[in-house]
Amino acid sequence: MGEFRDRWTAVGLEHQVEPGSSNPAIVDGHPLAIWRGENGQPNIWHDRCPHRGMRLSFGFVRGDTLRCIYHGWGYESGGQCVSIPAHPELTPPKTICAKVYPATTRYGILWTNLADEPSSPLPDLGPEEGWHPLRSLYVNCPAETTADRLRGADCGVPDAKAGNGGDGIATIETGSGLTLLIAIQAVGADKAGLHVVARGEDARASGQRLELARKMQRLRCALEAQ
Amino acid sequence: MAIKLHDYGLSGSCYKVRLLLDFLELDYEVEKIDFYPGRQHKSLDFLEINPLGQIPVLDDDGTRLRDAQAILCHIANKYDASGRWLPHDPARFGQVMMWLMFAGGELMAASAARLHDVMGYRLDIEAARRNAHAAFRILDDHLTEREIEGGQWIVGEEPTVADIACFPYTALAGDGGIGHEDYPALRNWMRAFRRLPRFQPMSGIAEFT
Ligand SMILES: N[C@@H](CCC(=O)N[C@@H](CS)C(=O)NCC(=O)O)C(=O)O
Ligand code: FES
Numbered sequence: 001m002g003e004f005r006d007r008w009t010a011v012g013l014e015h016q017v018e019p020g021s022s023n024p025a026i027v028d029g030h031p032l033a034i035w036r037g038e039n040g041q042p043n044i045w046h047d048r049c050p051h052r053g054m055r056l057s058f059g060f061v062r063g064d065t066l067r068c069i070y071h072g073w074g075y076e077s078g079g080q081c082v083s084i085p086a087h088p089e090l091t092p093p094k095t096i097c098a099k100v101y102p103a104t105t106r107y108g109i110l111w112t113n114l115a116d117e118p119s120s121p122l123p124d125l126g127p128e129e130g131w132h133p134l135r136s137l138y139v140n141c142p143a144e145t146t147a148d149r150l151r152g153a154d155c156g157v158p159d160a161k162a163g164n165g166g167d168g169i170a171t172i173e174t175g176s177g178l179t180l181l182i183a184i185q186a187v188g189a190d191k192a193g194l195h196v197v198a199r200g201e202d203a204r205a206s207g208q209r210l211e212l213a214r215k216m217q218r219l220r221c222a223l224e225a226q
Numbered sequence: 227m228a229i230k231l232h233d234y235g236l237s238g239s240c241y242k243v244r245l246l247l248d249f250l251e252l253d254y255e256v257e258k259i260d261f262y263p264g265r266q267h268k269s270l271d272f273l274e275i276n277p278l279g280q281i282p283v284l285d286d287d288g289t290r291l292r293d294a295q296a297i298l299c300h301i302a303n304k305y306d307a308s309g310r311w312l313p314h315d316p317a318r319f320g321q322v323m324m325w326l327m328f329a330g331g332e333l334m335a336a337s338a339a340r341l342h343d344v345m346g347y348r349l350d351i352e353a354a355r356r357n358a359h360a361a362f363r364i365l366d367d368h369l370t371e372r373e374i375e376g377g378q379w380i381v382g383e384e385p386t387v388a389d390i391a392c393f394p395y396t397a398l399a400g401d402g403g404i405g406h407e408d409y410p411a412l413r414n415w416m417r418a419f420r421r422l423p424r425f426q427p428m429s430g431i432a433e434f435t
Contacts, residue, residue: 013410016410016411016414017410018417021413021414021417023410024405024406024407025407069432135411136410137367137370137408138407138408193408206374206376209374210371210374210375213370214371
């Protein structure tokens with residue numbers, strides 16, 4: 001039995017993970033490195049170099065290889081170590097491999113599943129198209145409490161109605177046909193990430209999204225004040 | 227040489243000044259201060275130079291200045307003919323000032339946490355980390371809004387002294403036990419900053435990422 005439940009969890013917004021970057025994230029206290037090579041493919045790994053345990057989120061991306069910042073060992077998308085700078089003539093043994101988790105995008109959100117054998121379906125809120133990214137933000141509040149509080153929280157959007165989109169997903173709908181999807185990342189005992197995307201006419205222009213992003217800051221204050 | 231910087235290699239505040247001097251390709255002389263463990267910045271000789279007992283201090287042709295933010299403004303004002311690093315137009319000047327004050331104010335909580343962890347300073351580390359997170363949240367919110375508008379820098383379409391002043395202690399936060407997990411826009415801004423031409427790394431801040 002693995003440590004983690006079989007469920008998909010949001011870890012960021014797809015557009016904020018730049019090609020050629022490695023980024024840290026935490027899910028249920030478990031550190032992750034999220035990196036994207038020049039080929040655009042996102043990778044989500046345990047944030048631990050198989051060599052001496054350095055955090056791979058501190059590493060740098062060269063082409064489609066992630067290089068550890070400590071001794072420069074290079075890893076390919078599958079997790080396999082492909083180069084050891086101190087021994088350039090050596091083909092690294094197959095056993096040197098980073099711990100790899102699935103990485104999938106839907107609705108502009110990046111998702112992973114830490115279970116040993118993930119089989120649960122991705123969250124489904126209808127068609128993929130039409131969602132605009134708003135922002136990610138983090139609240140000092142546990143994930144379950146955050147989900148509960150979201151129902152009554154003042155986000156400053158007129159006629160907002162909070163709903164439940166399933167495990168770890170909240171929605172906010174307004175009279176004008178705007179839907180906000182809030183994917184909740186359980187970070188640790190007292191922190192949660194909110195990854196927010198929006199659909200509807202009122203989220204089309206960047207000025208409108210800016211306004212909505214500010215409302216999410218207000219929502220964060222409201223969640224933390226309760 | 228006209229410009230002399232009283233400098234310590236591991237100081238994030240001195241790094242602010244070195245960054246701008248290098249961006250502008252200015253020649254300067256370095257007077258090394260043995261900050262740790264020597265505490266030379268608290269010596270009688272140094273207190274004559276800066277009664278606050280802090281680095282950086284800049285000597286420039288008879289002008290002596292303390293405070294990294296003031297020094298950045300002085301150098302940009304005097305040596306940057308393009309006016310890019312310290313824009314004077316009303317739409318940007320005030321905002322640049324505002325973020326400079328933030329860099330020398332709220333954001334210095336991240337410096338305090340680092341002084342505690344790296345140099346054994348005695349201070350309330352929990353409060354320092356909490357305040358640093360609060361400051362990073364403010365900056366990440368701002369940079370997120372800039373991203374939505376299609377902007378990459380703290381003020382306007384080009385990097386300014388505000389970006390320089392905010393960069394070091396943001397990038398060095400890990401030394402004080404403060405992670406970047408919660409700040410995606412901050413991370414992307416730091417990467418853009420590192421890619422600037424003539425960017426110079428310092429110990430603890432890699433040249434590329
Ligand atoms: N306001 C000054 C503060 C600079 C500062 O904190 N310098 C540190 C070294 S990085 C220092 O000299 N600390 C000694 C002290 O404050 O006693 C600035 O922004 O330049
Ligand atoms: S710890 Fe990663 S290469 Fe040595």
